[in-house]
Amino acid sequence: MTGSTSASHPSARHPSRPGSPRRAHRDLTASIAGGVASGLARHLAVPVLWVRGFFVATAFLGGFGLMLYAGLWMFLPADQHFEVGAPGLESATRTGKRPGRRSRLRDAGPAIALGALFFGVVLGVEGIFGQGVLFWPVVLGIAGIALLWRQADEAQRERWIDSSGRIDPFRAVFGNGGWAAYGRIAAGLGLIVTALLVFAIAAGQATFAVPVLVAGLLGLVGLAIVVGPWAKRLIDDLGAERVERVRTQERADMAAHLHDSVLQTLALIQKNSHDATTVARLARSQERDLRQWLFEAETTDATTLAGALKEMAADVESQHPVVVDVVTVGDCDLDEALRPVVLAAREAVVNVAKHAGTQRADVYAETSPGAVDVFVRDRGAGFDLGAVASDRHGVRSSIVDRMERHGGRADVRSAPGEGTEVRLHMARHAQHQSPTQPQPHAQASDEENR
Amino acid sequence: MTETASAGPVRVVLVDDHAMFRAGVRAELAASGVGVVEVVGEAADADAAVDVVRELQPQVVLLDVHLPGGGGVEVMRRQPSADTLYLALSVSDAAEDVIGTIRGGARGYVTKTITGPELVDAITRVAGGDAVFSPRLAGFVLDAFAGSIDVAAVDEDLDRLTEREREVMRLIARGYAYKEVAKELFISVKTVETHMSSVLRKLQLSSRHELTKWASDRRLL
Numbered sequence: 001m002t003g004s005t006s007a008s009h010p011s012a013r014h015p016s017r018p019g020s021p022r023r024a025h026r027d028l029t030a031s032i033a034g035g036v037a038s039g040l041a042r043h044l045a046v047p048v049l050w051v052r053g054f055f056v057a058t059a060f061l062g063g064f065g066l067m068l069y070a071g072l073w074m075f076l077p078a079d080q081h082f083e084v085g086a087p088g089l090e091s092a093t094r095t096g097k098r099p100g101r102r103s104r105l106r107d108a109g110p111a112i113a114l115g116a117l118f119f120g121v122v123l124g125v126e127g128i129f130g131q132g133v134l135f136w137p138v139v140l141g142i143a144g145i146a147l148l149w150r151q152a153d154e155a156q157r158e159r160w161i162d163s164s165g166r167i168d169p170f171r172a173v174f175g176n177g178g179w180a181a182y183g184r185i186a187a188g189l190g191l192i193v194t195a196l197l198v199f200a201i202a203a204g205q206a207t208f209a210v211p212v213l214v215a216g217l218l219g220l221v222g223l224a225i226v227v228g229p230w231a232k233r234l235i236d237d238l239g240a241e242r243v244e245r246v247r248t249q250e251r252a253d254m255a256a257h258l259h260d261s262v263l264q265t266l267a268l269i270q271k272n273s274h275d276a277t278t279v280a281r282l283a284r285s286q287e288r289d290l291r292q293w294l295f296e297a298e299t300t301d302a303t304t305l306a307g308a309l310k311e312m313a314a315d316v317e318s319q320h321p322v323v324v325d326v327v328t329v330g331d332c333d334l335d336e337a338l339r340p341v342v343l344a345a346r347e348a349v350v351n352v353a354k355h356a357g358t359q360r361a362d363v364y365a366e367t368s369p370g371a372v373d374v375f376v377r378d379r380g381a382g383f384d385l386g387a388v389a390s391d392r393h394g395v396r397s398s399i400v401d402r403m404e405r406h407g408g409r410a411d412v413r414s415a416p417g418e419g420t421e422v423r424l425h426m427a428r429h430a431q432h433q434s435p436t437q438p439q440p441h442a443q444a445s446d447e448e449n450r
Numbered sequence: 451m452t453e454t455a456s457a458g459p460v461r462v463v464l465v466d467d468h469a470m471f472r473a474g475v476r477a478e479l480a481a482s483g484v485g486v487v488e489v490v491g492e493a494a495d496a497d498a499a500v501d502v503v504r505e506l507q508p509q510v511v512l513l514d515v516h517l518p519g520g521g522g523v524e525v526m527r528r529q530p531s532a533d534t535l536y537l538a539l540s541v542s543d544a545a546e547d548v549i550g551t552i553r554g555g556a557r558g559y560v561t562k563t564i565t566g567p568e569l570v571d572a573i574t575r576v577a578g579g580d581a582v583f584s585p586r587l588a589g590f591v592l593d594a595f596a597g598s599i600d601v602a603a604v605d606e607d608l609d610r611l612t613e614r615e616r617e618v619m620r621l622i623a624r625g626y627a628y629k630e631v632a633k634e635l636f637i638s639v640k641t642v643e644t645h646m647s648s649v650l651r652k653l654q655l656s657s658r659h660e661l662t663k664w665a666s667d668r669r670l671l
Contacts, residue, residue: 089544097467097516099523099550287563295543327589327623330596362585362625366592377625421624 034073088294144191320353330367340406347398348376348422356380379419459488466514482566504530515540523554558582581646588623
């Protein structure tokens with residue numbers, strides 16, 4: 001599911017702005033150990049199972065996979081530093097008006113699975129190589145280090161979620177506290193100390209100087225590991241903070257712009273208060289503007305089908321006294337083959353505005369892998385399809401013929417008193433066809449414009 | 451619906467953090483819902499809402515999605531009254547808010563631009579045990595089941611919308627009224643409402659006791 005949806009909607013969740021390089025992140029929302037695999041899977045657009053399989057498989061090549069994982073864990077930045085939502089939603093989240101994201105880590109399943117896997121690897125390696133002298137200390141040490149990193153991760157995430165914005169050194173290490181955090185720190189430190197002890201006991205027969213030296217070195221490494229993540233993150237945070245400041249300014253500019261537009265509209269409404277139609281139209285266009293800005297993360301531009309339909313609806317709304325409610329399920333890029341659908345839908349909505357005698361039109365578009373279906377429905381006067389004079393071309397040429405010319409289909413269902421529904425159906429061809437044959441479509445749309 | 455109307459007006463509590471909006475809804479309900487709907491209480495945040503609902507035990511709560519103290523979901527999570535039904539009334543168009551509220555236990559979702567008579571109709575329908583879907587909500591639901599909307603943790607069960615339920619949802623998304631859906635599919639209005647309720651149930655599977663029940667039904671626990 002992850003693979004198919006992210007492949008078909010590359011821009012849906014992670015809009016990549018032109019000019020900014022794509023960077024891999026660790027995905028902390030779908031993490032088992034550090035979210036490295038899921039982050040990589042998203043970056044490379046392959047199923048996460050493959051990446052996890054790769055790490056597990058290469059782990060047997062002398063631990064290469066484990067090393068790689070650990071390295072990536074350290075150096076890949078965590079995502080969601082500043083998950084950019086629509087301003088209205090972000091503000092509501094900040095003021096505690098929306099439920100917080102629930103942590104997936106409450107689920108003990110991954111931890112148990114990971115533990116079992118780890119234990120299995122240990123037993124397997126022991127079975128193959130025999131119980132080496134250094135093996136257990138090393139395993140315990142690595143487990144301790146992993147736990148400490150894990151805790152640092154958690155603490156970092158909680159610091160970002162914290163809305164108060166202060167960075168408290170205690171919280172930076174321990175997060176929100178709780179037995180899990182303390183336990184993890186204690187277990188990590190305990191494991192490292194145990195590793196040193198086991199090592200010292202095992203090496204007891206050797207000369208005195210070597211264990212002391214090694215123990216000292218290990219101690220230093222342990223200290224670096226405890227402080228290291230914190231220091232590194234602090235540097236990362238500073239950079240992120242700068243980005244956030246720039247973004248805040250940008251947002252302030254936008255808010256100012258919006259306030260201006262709202263105030264302008266209100267002024268216009270006051271001046272036109274005697275003209276109900278104008279007031280309604282102004283209020284509606286302003287509402288749409290604000291609503292889109294506040295609650296819709298993705299901008300509705302005309303490069304996708306849903307965006308084009310919304311733009312079409314806004315356009316018709318501003319020219320005719322009609323409210324168009326657009327509901328879309330799924331989305332796809334708007335290529336030349338789909339443009340006739342939007343144009344036909346527009347014609348249908350305009351017909352509602354002009355002839356139906358109602359002020360509401362529902363537009364519903366459903367995009368499936370095989371086809372695009374658009375329905376335009378009103379509950380207006382309706383008409384008798386057979387009784388339409390043959391010299392009237394609105395429905396016939398603009399909707400039915402246009403759709404048929406481009407390989408689609410249009411049905412108009414209407415009865416007097418029951419409203420009208422126009423159903424547009426267009427099969428979606430394989431994506432590679434449209435770039436190779438642009439000519440016929442382009443010509444056809446030229447003909448329409450004439 | 452008619453039986454609840456004959457048993458006296460539906461007792462409604464209004465939860466919204468904007469006093470202006472509460473006053474407006476109160477006025478609208480008073481104008482178009484005389485004898486059918488009665489506003490018995492108001493609350494401005496989640497804590498107050500829990501207290502008021504616990505005290506008044508209303509039939510229906512009109513619940514804003516964005517609410518100080520954790521949002522409307524928080525009120526439903528604390529379950530102040532066992533028999534109370536919730537109708538989400540929101541200005542937010544964000545899919546995750548709407549779907550989140552429905553998954554939290556709301557029986558329907560309407561936008562704040564709804565007219566007075568439509569709101570009264572929606573309240574009586576919820577009070578009668580039915581689910582209220584606006585075209586937009588139906589669209590979100592279809593999207594959620596198709597996987598285009600990221601619902602926090604996607605359940606295994608989520609893609610199991612029967613063909614019939616899908617069809618009903620599609621018609622609702624196309625702007626059909628319940629009785630028009632019934633006519634189009636040659637089924638009774640009651641059947642349409644049953645389909646809607648089962649869609650709602652499938653969406654709400656994530657709430658804890660539902661999930662437990664679902665699991666124990668299948669002998670997984």
